[in-house]
Amino acid sequence: MSGGTHAFCAMGCEVLVAGAAPRELRQIETLFRSYDQVFSRFIAGSELNWVNAAAGAVVPVSPLFGSVLETALAMAEHTHGLVDPTVGAALVAAGYNRDFALIGDDPRPPAAAQPAGWRQVKSGGGLVQTGANIQLDLNGVVKALAVDAALALISAGGWVSAGGDLAASAPVEVALPEGGAVRLERGGLATSGSVKRRWLRGGHRQHHLIDPATGMPSSSPWRQVTVCGASCLEADVAAKACFLLGSAGPSWLAGRSLAGRFLSQQSETVTPAWRDAVQGVAACI
Amino acid sequence: MTDSRIETARRRASYAKSGLGLAAGITFVVGLALVRGTVTSHAKARPQPLAAPDSFTRALRQASIAPGAIAPPQAPPQTSTAVS
Numbered sequence: 001m002s003g004g005t006h007a008f009c010a011m012g013c014e015v016l017v018a019g020a021a022p023r024e025l026r027q028i029e030t031l032f033r034s035y036d037q038v039f040s041r042f043i044a045g046s047e048l049n050w051v052n053a054a055a056g057a058v059v060p061v062s063p064l065f066g067s068v069l070e071t072a073l074a075m076a077e078h079t080h081g082l083v084d085p086t087v088g089a090a091l092v093a094a095g096y097n098r099d100f101a102l103i104g105d106d107p108r109p110p111a112a113a114q115p116a117g118w119r120q121v122k123s124g125g126g127l128v129q130t131g132a133n134i135q136l137d138l139n140g141v142v143k144a145l146a147v148d149a150a151l152a153l154i155s156a157g158g159w160v161s162a163g164g165d166l167a168a169s170a171p172v173e174v175a176l177p178e179g180g181a182v183r184l185e186r187g188g189l190a191t192s193g194s195v196k197r198r199w200l201r202g203g204h205r206q207h208h209l210i211d212p213a214t215g216m217p218s219s220s221p222w223r224q225v226t227v228c229g230a231s232c233l234e235a236d237v238a239a240k241a242c243f244l245l246g247s248a249g250p251s252w253l254a255g256r257s258l259a260g261r262f263l264s265q266q267s268e269t270v271t272p273a274w275r276d277a278v279q280g281v282a283a284c285i
Numbered sequence: 286m287t288d289s290r291i292e293t294a295r296r297r298a299s300y301a302k303s304g305l306g307l308a309a310g311i312t313f314v315v316g317l318a319l320v321r322g323t324v325t326s327h328a329k330a331r332p333q334p335l336a337a338p339d340s341f342t343r344a345l346r347q348a349s350i351a352p353g354a355i356a357p358p359q360a361p362p363q364t365s366t367a368v369s
Contacts, residue, residue, distance in 0.1 A: 005363070013369045078350060143369075163369025175362035183360075187353015193368040226366055230351035238350050258352050277355045 011036045011143055011162060012100065017150065019158020019170060028150040028160070038064055039142045041088065042099045048136060052088060056132035061123075069123045072141045075237045076118040082241040084212040086121060088135030089114035094217055095201040096208055109202030113215035139208075144190060144236035151232075160232075165190040167232035177224045178263060182278055188232035192239040193224030193263075209243055220246045221264050228259040228274070 005018045006025050010032035017028055038047045047065050061069070072085035093111040096103065120131030130136065147167045150160040157170025166174060167188045175181050177191055194217070198207035211218040225243045229235030238258055242249030250269050253260040259274035270278075321327055 016364055018363070159364070161364050161366075164365060164367035165369065166364065166366055171356075172364060173358050173360050173362045175365035177365075177367055181358040181362050183356040183358050185354035185356055189353070189355070189366045191366045191368050196368045224368055228353045228355045230353050234350045235353065256350060256352075258350065259355055273352065274355070278357055 008032075011040075011146065013143075013163030015150075015163075016161040017154075017158065018160075018172070019156050020154045021156075024153050024155065027153050031150055031153070032146055032162070034064070035142055035146045038062065039068065039138050041091075041137060041139075048138060051128055051130070052135045055130050055134055058127050058129045060126055061128045063126070066123055066126055066128065068138055068142060068145055069121070069128060069136070071145060071233070072138050073118060073121060073123060075141055075233070079237060079241040081116070081118060081212055082244045083140045083237050084116040084118045084210075085136050085138050085140060086116040086118050086130070086134045087114075087140075087210040087212060087215070088137035089133065090116060090210045090212075090215040091137055091208065092135065093215065094206045094210070095199060096197075096206070100197055100208075103199050105200035107202060110204065110206065110216070115215040116210070116212035118212075140240060141233060141237065144188070144231075144233040147232040148188070159184070165232050165236055176226060176261065182228075184228065187228060187230045188235035189226065189228050190232060190236035190239045191224055191226040192236065192243045193222065194218070194220070194243075195223050209240065211244055218244050218246075220244060220249075222246070222249065222262050223265060224263045225249060226261045227253065228277075 005016055006020065007014055007016050008029055009015070015032055017025060020028060037043060040046045041048060047062060051059055051061060069085065076084050090113060093114050095106055095110060117131055117134060120134055122129045143162050144165055147160050147162050147165055151158065151167040151169060154169065159166060159168035159170060159172040166184060168184045168186055172184050173181060174184050174189055192209065194207040194209055198205060200206065207217045209218050210216065220243050222243050225239045227235045227239040227242065229238055238253060242253050242260060242262070245252050250260065250262055250271055254271045257273055258271065259277050260271045261274055262269040
């Protein structure tokens with residue numbers, strides 16, 4: 001692994017890159033900024049907002065948009081709709097309608113919940129059509145995909161982290177939420193939870209992880225879920241799915257032989273793969 | 286005799302025109318190559334879309350949620366994972 005750690009801000013978080021050559025660093029910064037321009041809900045001219053404004057119609061999209069949307073739909077299918085790219089309207093109903101830094105507590109009650117419906121989205125051949133009331137929010141996969149794409153640009157071993165979602169092709173020591181650490185040998189490590197990006201609406205706690213079945217912020221017992229996957233995308237999607245699954249999360253993850261750590265208010269739960277890997281008995285592969 | 290001299294002159298003129306045309310073509314091609322290779326504002330290579338490559342996206346989709354590899358820590362943390 002060559003070079004030190006390089007940091008920059010993009011997609012509303014700090015991005016750290018290690019092991020990249022100067023030319024690769026420039027490509028990675030460009031990649032993150034272009035993803036932000038295309039997929040931000042808070043940039044007026046973003047392609048995402050353009051597609052959302054045309055909900056119900058068939059619209060042409062860029063290859064990047066089409067590729068990311070199809071990945072999001074594939075992940076929705078794989079998680080049986082838990083990680084759904086159509087929660088945009090539900091987020092707005094909950095009050096997450098502008099950049100998070102600008103959101104304050106609001107005495108008004110949340111607007112009517114908007115259940116998600118990823119099956120109403122059709123994508124292919126550079127064209128997208130959503131249901132008339134569907135608003136896409138691709139944040140469930142965009143940041144992790146950017147991390148994975150950035151890592152693919154590093155020719156030597158290295159790692160990339162965006163707001164704490166990581167992908168590595170060389171070992172990196174990683175501090176865990178609320179204490180502890182692991183060595184990520186390769187693959188991705190991501191944490192999802194409700195301890196950040198939360199606010200009050202009508203006196204009720206709101207956060208950004210929407211239960212697609214109800215269209216409301218999830219009432220998961222978990223505060224934070226950390227998962228190790230083959231890529232940042234897989235780790236992030238699995239962490240979100242496990243958070244939304246609530247008490248069924250650990251068994252869902254264990255059934256896929258994935259390493260995961262769940263923090264509730266009172267306790268820590270880890271999957272067998274996590275326990276074995278961190279105790280050095282076996283790697284989670 | 287006169288016709289022969291005119292024919293010869295025409296042939297020489299024709300060769301000269303061909304030579305000039307060829308020289309102009311070569312100059313154009315060499316100049317274009319030099320411009321493409323050296324002028325800062327000229328794209329040096331075909332622009333690549335800023336999308337994840339298809340093969341990469343396909344691999345991600347096919348490998349749907351496969352495990353990575355973690356191990357016990359061996360040094361102080363270099364970074365952290367967190368809710369963002």
